[in-house]
Amino acid sequence: MQPGFSLRPDGLYAGGGTRHARASWTLLLAGAFAALAMVLSAVGLYGVVAYAVLQRTRELGIRMALGARQAQVLGLVLGRYLGLTACGLLIGLGLAAATSRGLTHLLSGVRPTDPLMYVAVAVVLLAVAVLAVLLPARRAARVSPAVALRAD
Numbered sequence: 055m056q057p058g059f060s061l062r063p064d065g066l067y068a069g070g071g072t073r074h075a076r077a078s079w080t081l082l083l084a085g086a087f088a089a090l091a092m093v094l095s096a097v098g099l100y101g102v103v104a105y106a107v108l109q110r111t112r113e114l115g116i117r118m119a120l121g122a123r124q125a126q127v128l129g130l131v132l133g134r135y136l137g138l139t140a141c142g143l144l145i146g147l148g149l150a151a152a153t154s155r156g157l158t159h160l161l162s163g164v165r166p167t168d169p170l171m172y173v174a175v176a177v178v179l180l181a182v183a184v185l186a187v188l189l190p191a192r193r194a195a196r197v198s199p200a201v202a203l204r205a206d
Contacts, residue, residue: 092175096182103135103186111194115202124195131191132184139183143176150175 114127154166164171194202 092178095179099139099179099182100186103139103183104190107131107135107187107190107194111197111202114191114194115197115199118195118197119199119203124192127195128188128191131194132187135187136180136183139180143179147172147176 110131114131117127117130118124150172151167158166
């Protein structure tokens with residue numbers, strides 16, 4: 055322990071406990087908002103991508119009627135929307151890296167450009183995008199071409 059600082063029974067440091075408690079509260083609040091932002095991003099990404107794939111049900115039905123296999127249709131849809139998601143991730147990660155230096159005072163134990171955090175966020179959002187594309191695309195590819203052509 056440093057001279058002039060003793061641990062009090064309530065867990066605060068004497069001679070600076072209020073500042074330490076305020077910093078801990080700020081970090082907890084920032085972490086909660088970060089988690090909320092991640093959940094909202096994942097839900098929004100899922101909603102937008104799933105809706106975009108569902109809008110292509112008629113097109114996918116036509117492709118199936120013309121002889122495309124289910125694997126080809128899934129590959130086409132996955133390639134299209136995962137490519138868009140990758141572009142969005144690159145733009146978002148670039149903007150995050152550019153603006154994270156302004157949040158240095160809120161970070162504790164993490165550098166503003168910590169590659170592990172950037173990779174973790176990218177992996178979670180990419181996994182959400184894969185699910186968002188795969189589930190509706192599989193459903194659309196299983197639909198009978200006659201039913202898909204009548205849908206509107």
